C-alpha cells in the first residue's frame with residue numbers, strides 16, 4: 001500500500017513511543033497515520049521488569065502496529081542533558097571552510113572530548129557582529145546516539161535522520177503556527193523525564209536547553225511524599241493538576257500542622273493508607289515543589305536568553321508534551337512567570353487522514369508534536 005519512500009517520524013520518549021506518518025496534499029499537510037504505545041505496562045516505569053531496551057523495541061513495534069504504519073524508513077531523535085547546543089559567531093568564510101573551523105572551535109564550547117560527540121551545525125545567518133555569521137552548533141554524545149540507533153535498527157526500521165527532540169518540536173511549531181520573524185516565543189516541551197526549552201525568534205532557534213525535570217519527577221515526588229505506589233501517584237497527579245494561581249502557599253504553621261496531620265493519619269493506618277484529605281494535601285505540596293523547580297529553570301533560561309547581547313524579549317510561552325495535559329498547568333505557569341502561556345496544538349492547519357477519528361487524535365494530541373516535527377523532515 002505504501003511506496004518505499006514512506007518515512008515515519010519516530011519519537012521514542014522515556015514514557016511513550018509515538019509514530020507519525022504525514023502526507024502532503026496540495027499545499028496542506030495530512031496526518032495520514034499515527035500510533036502510540038506505552039513503554040512500561042500501565043505507564044509505570046517502577047513496576048516494569050525486563051531490559052528497558054527490549055521494552056522500547058517492543059513499544060516501537062506496538063506503536064507501528066497501532067498506527068498500521070508500514071514505512072520502512074524513519075526519522076528519529078535523541079534528547080537530554082548530554083546534548084549540548086551552542087550559538088556561536090564565526091568570521092564569514094565559505095561553507096566547507098566553516099565546517100572545518102567548527103571542529104576546532106567546538107572544543108572550546110563543548111564540555112566533552114570532541115571524539116566523544118557527533119557534531120552538527122547550521123548557519124543561522126549574518127550576525128549582528130560585523131563580518132561574522134551566527135552558527136548553531138549541536139553536539140550529541142556518541143554513546144547516546146549509538147544506543148538510540150541500536151534500538152531503532154532492532155525494530156527493523158532504517159534510520160535516515162537522527163534529529164534532536166527540541167528541534168523537532170520547534171520544527172512542528174514553525175510549520176503549524178507559521179510565526180512571523182517578529183515573534184519571540186519560548187517553546188517548552190514537558191515530557192516524562194525531560195523538558196526541552198527552545199526559544200524561537202527571527203525565524204529560528206536562538207537558545208536551546210534540555211533539563212531533567214518533567215512529569216515523572218512530579219509522580220515520584222507524590223509517591224515519596226505520601227507513600228503511595230507510583231501508579232496511584234500518577235492518578236493523583238492527573239486528578240489534582242497544577243495549583244490554581246489563587247491557592248496560597250501554606251504558612252510555616254499550617255505546613256507543620258499539615259505534616260503532623262499527615263503523619264498522624266499514616267500512623268493510625270497501615271502502610272500508605274492516608275485519608276483522602278492527607279493524600280491530596282501531601283500530593284499538592286509535592287506537585288508544587290517540582291513545578292517550582294521547573295519554573296525556576298524556565299525563568300533562568302528566559303532571563304539568560306534575554307540578557308545576552310541581541311536577546312529579544314520573550315512574548316509568549318507555548319507548552320507541549322504529555323505533561324502539558326496537566327490540568328491548570330498553563331494558567332499556573334502564566335501566573336508564576338508573568339507571561340502568556342498556551343498549550344500547543346500540533347495539528348493546527350493539518351487535516352486528519354481518512355479513518356482517523358477526532359477522538360483518537362484528541363487522546364494523543366499533546367504527545368505528538370515531536371513525532372510530527374520529525375515526520376516533517378521527510379514528508380512526501
Ligand SMILES: Nc1ncnc2c1ncn2[C@@H]1O[C@H](COP(=O)(O)OP(=O)(O)OP(=O)(O)O)[C@@H](O)[C@H]1O
Pocket residue numbers: 012013014015016017190191192193194195214215216219234237238321322323324325326327366367
Ligand atoms: N492528564 C495528564 N496530567 C498530567 N500529566 C500527564 C497527563 N497525561 C499524561 N501525562 C504525563 O505525560 C508524560 C508523558 O509525556 P510524553 O509522551 O511527552 O513523554 P515522553 O516523550 O515519553 O518522555 P520524554 O520526552 O521526557 O523522554 C508522563 O509523565 C505522564 O505522566
Ligand SMILES: [Mg+2]
Pocket residue numbers: 011013014165191192321370
Ligand atoms: Mg518526549
